[in-house]
Amino acid sequence: MMSDLDFAADHFALFGLPRSQQLDSAALDLRFRQLQTEVHPDRHVQAGDAGQRLSMQWASRVNEAYQTLKNPLRRALYLLQLTGHDPQVENNTAMPADFLFRQMELRESVAEARRDGDEGVLEAARLQLVQEIAAVHRRLIELMDGEHEYVAASGLVRQLMFQEKLLGEIDDALEVVAS
Amino acid sequence: MALLQIVEPGETTAPHQHRLAVGIDLGTTNSLVATVRSGMSVVLNDVQGHSLLPSVVRYLADGRVEIGRTAEKHRSLDPKNTIVSVKRLMGRGRGDIAHGETLPHDFVDGEGMVRIRTIAGIKSPVEVSAEILKVLRQRAEAALGGELIGAVITVPAYFDDAQRQATKDAARLAGLNVLRLLNEPTAAAIAYGLDNASEGVFAVFDLGGGTFDISILRLSKGIFEVLATGGDSALGGDDFDHRVFCWIIEQAGLRPLSPHDARLLQAHAREAKEYLSSHGEAPITIKLGSGEYVDLLLTTDSFTEITRTLVQKTLTATKKALRDAGLTVGDIRGVVMVGGSTRMPQIQQAVAELFGQEPLNNLDPDKVVALGAAMQANLLAGNRAAGDDWLLLDVIPLSLGLETMGGLVEKVIPRNSTLPIARAQEFTTFKDGQTALAIHIVQGERELVADCRSLGRFELRGIPPLVAGAARIRVTFQVDADGLLSVTAREQSTGCEAHIEVKPSYGLSDDEIAVMLKESFTHAGDDAFRRALREAQVEAQRLLEATRSALEDSSTLLSPAERETIDRAIVKLEAVMLGDDRRAIDAAMQALGAATEDFAARRMNQSVQRALAGKTIDQISP
Numbered sequence A: 001m002m003s004d005l006d007f008a009a010d011h012f013a014l015f016g017l018p019r020s021q022q023l024d025s026a027a028l029d030l031r032f033r034q035l036q037t038e039v040h041p042d043r044h045v046q047a048g049d050a051g052q053r054l055s056m057q058w059a060s061r062v063n064e065a066y067q068t069l070k071n072p073l074r075r076a077l078y079l080l081q082l083t084g085h086d087p088q089v090e091n092n093t094a095m096p097a098d099f100l101f102r103q104m105e106l107r108e109s110v111a112e113a114r115r116d117g118d119e120g121v122l123e124a125a126r127l128q129l130v131q132e133i134a135a136v137h138r139r140l141i142e143l144m145d146g147e148h149e150y151v152a153a154s155g156l157v158r159q160l161m162f163q164e165k166l167l168g169e170i171d172d173a174l175e176v177v178a179s
Numbered sequence B: 001m002a003l004l005q006i007v008e009p010g011e012t013t014a015p016h017q018h019r020l021a022v023g024i025d026l027g028t029t030n031s032l033v034a035t036v037r038s039g040m041s042v043v044l045n046d047v048q049g050h051s052l053l054p055s056v057v058r059y060l061a062d063g064r065v066e067i068g069r070t071a072e073k074h075r076s077l078d079p080k081n082t083i084v085s086v087k088r089l090m091g092r093g094r095g096d097i098a099h100g101e102t103l104p105h106d107f108v109d110g111e112g113m114v115r116i117r118t119i120a121g122i123k124s125p126v127e128v129s130a131e132i133l134k135v136l137r138q139r140a141e142a143a144l145g146g147e148l149i150g151a152v153i154t155v156p157a158y159f160d161d162a163q164r165q166a167t168k169d170a171a172r173l174a175g176l177n178v179l180r181l182l183n184e185p186t187a188a189a190i191a192y193g194l195d196n197a198s199e200g201v202f203a204v205f206d207l208g209g210g211t212f213d214i215s216i217l218r219l220s221k222g223i224f225e226v227l228a229t230g231g232d233s234a235l236g237g238d239d240f241d242h243r244v245f246c247w248i249i250e251q252a253g254l255r256p257l258s259p260h261d262a263r264l265l266q267a268h269a270r271e272a273k274e275y276l277s278s279h280g281e282a283p284i285t286i287k288l289g290s291g292e293y294v295d296l297l298l299t300t301d302s303f304t305e306i307t308r309t310l311v312q313k314t315l316t317a318t319k320k321a322l323r324d325a326g327l328t329v330g331d332i333r334g335v336v337m338v339g340g341s342t343r344m345p346q347i348q349q350a351v352a353e354l355f356g357q358e359p360l361n362n363l364d365p366d367k368v369v370a371l372g373a374a375m376q377a378n379l380l381a382g383n384r385a386a387g388d389d390w391l392l393l394d395v396i397p398l399s400l401g402l403e404t405m406g407g408l409v410e411k412v413i414p415r416n417s418t419l420p421i422a423r424a425q426e427f428t429t430f431k432d433g434q435t436a437l438a439i440h441i442v443q444g445e446r447e448l449v450a451d452c453r454s455l456g457r458f459e460l461r462g463i464p465p466l467v468a469g470a471a472r473i474r475v476t477f478q479v480d481a482d483g484l485l486s487v488t489a490r491e492q493s494t495g496c497e498a499h500i501e502v503k504p505s506y507g508l509s510d511d512e513i514a515v516m517l518k519e520s521f522t523h524a525g526d527d528a529f530r531r532a533l534r535e536a537q538v539e540a541q542r543l544l545e546a547t548r549s550a551l552e553d554s555s556t557l558l559s560p561a562e563r564e565t566i567d568r569a570i571v572k573l574e575a576v577m578l579g580d581d582r583r584a585i586d587a588a589m590q591a592l593g594a595a596t597e598d599f600a601a602r603r604m605n606q607s608v609q610r611a612l613a614g615k616t617i618d619q620i621s622p
């Protein structure tokens, strides 16, 4: 497998990691640094224009792979794509009612805290959401690596996208409130 | 402060191989230049022994230009022609300038960037900055006894693409070969990290004269990895001065001020602010142009009160950077303080309170950025010594995107992505038979195009006329290690390729720069032609050395035929290299680059495999 490794290798192969949702993040970080140490343009300062271009492409490639694997949502989307499963993020908007209800509740309290300029409420909502997201990450590992339930996993992935969007909104609100 | 020892003295490269390179901190208030000498990073002084060059430029009627201390003396005497804090104008339009109304200049709207009308003509901020850089280049060349092969210029981490592009243009205009634009807090982290052999996650809090940056970095085994950066490219000591300035006007009930009085007040405001850093109160006595006196006492409490919101802004940006890094204050091992404005006790206290620890002040906040930049310059010049094995991974501070329907922004590259980075996005036509597509590139975090900075527009033509939605147009953003963007669009539904690259429209065109460069060298009595030729020769020499050493350690990757092609290209380059035909040298370098392209790709694959071969998969699998 090692000998096939080239620019077109998939992200997992590039980092020498098994194709799974479960990921050894220390190993990922280590490999990332080892790879950048080899390919980064600053390591090829003598190489001339063509060499610099090549190393910029490689370094961009390694960065992209790292960002994709590091983020559990992006990693899941990538894995689904690699294994030929369409997570239907564009056209499937069905979500469990209790999930939607919970999201609406959170969203309302965020909007209210934003209006009132209540940083404490926002921080608390953020912390809670981060914990909920972590729980979904754990469940995704079970569904994808253990049970191979890709349809259910796709549903969770769509929920995660929802939650991450809300997280972004909380961050925005925190910024507005603080300034 | 301790000198920064990065190699054993015996390990430095032989003197004849040492390539002269410098790091330049082009500051809002002060600029300075440093270099690595015998393995140590040192700031270079002028002949009077000053290290800081005030970033002040004065244009005179007879065409002379005064820079630095002499110009600074004329701040209030000749305010219209004496330009201070020009960095705040870089890559900025007329409307972007904070407190523009209190500045004594005649501003002129220019394409993309504001210009200033002076007695010596209309000047762009790029030209003004180039004057400062030229002085530093000359200082360095005099001190080092030779021509520089290049410079690392620092920029605030929060500078956007237009501001970076403008800085690079200024350097080129000053006759400097830019090895890299380096973010100021990252430069400080290099100097700090290498000096203290630090490991862990650090924050660099950099409050200078005109800009504020906060960067969160992980230092691990020689790798400086920026996790997130944030700040405000229009927040610095100048704004604290401005608050005091307004306070004086209000307290003394002053009418509209003459430009001379305004500058005078500004100078006194700054003095009082700096005095307060080590005293409980600051007396302010000013004799106005009219002969009237202003006599006031500014106490620490009043100062704290009138600048509270500015301090608050730095904390807000700091918290945002922490969130972006996915960290909390508890994860931060130390907070490195950089920039003259961190001398204010209000800032020290606020930072200590937020992080729950005393900030680190053991580096000279004025010099640390230049020292770090010099270390990076030394490395990029090819002077890497044994054991000098560190690498910098920086990020882009602001998201990049494209305008889509309804004036909305589609983000293509999110802020805090590690550089370099390439991202592609597919677009399609929205009308039947549409053969052109307008592409508008913007930078910023907001959802509406109108709230982001416009970096450039271009049009992709020659799309085959198809029904709406059938064409496939792939737009690729590439951001290089300087944080500079180039964009490519390609139509691919029919295999027909239309391809265009843009550079953001801010700054000067290459032609404009070429003309100015020629002029500047003519004035200085220098010879732009010979200089460019020597640069090409040095480049060629480097390329030959690199190619030879590559052939030495991986010749097995080549077939005899390939080897022969490369050898021929080497011979050709050697033949033209010592001549004075710069075009021929460039062409021969291109040819050698092309001949070694596959070889280089194979070598890269090999080194990637080598990187992974260090550990087997079993060892690192969960």
Ligand SMILES: Nc1ncnc2c1ncn2[C@@H]1O[C@H](COP(=O)(O)OP(=O)(O)OP(=O)(O)O)[C@@H](O)[C@H]1O
Pocket: B026, B027, B028, B029, B030, B031, B087, B184, B207, B208, B209, B210, B211, B212, B236, B237, B238, B270, B273, B274, B275, B277, B338, B339, B340, B341, B342, B343, B344, B365, B366
């Ligand atoms: N003792 C002091 N107390 C308060 N402020 C100070 C003190 N000494 C210097 N400053 C302020 O520090 C600022 C200059 O700092 P510095 O030289 O780090 O900025 P710069 O590098 O030129 O600017 P920037 O990094 O924003 O481009 C000025 O606003 C100056 O008034």
Ligand SMILES: [Mg+2]
Pocket: B025, B027, B028, B184, B208, B209, B339, B369
């Ligand atoms: Mg500075």
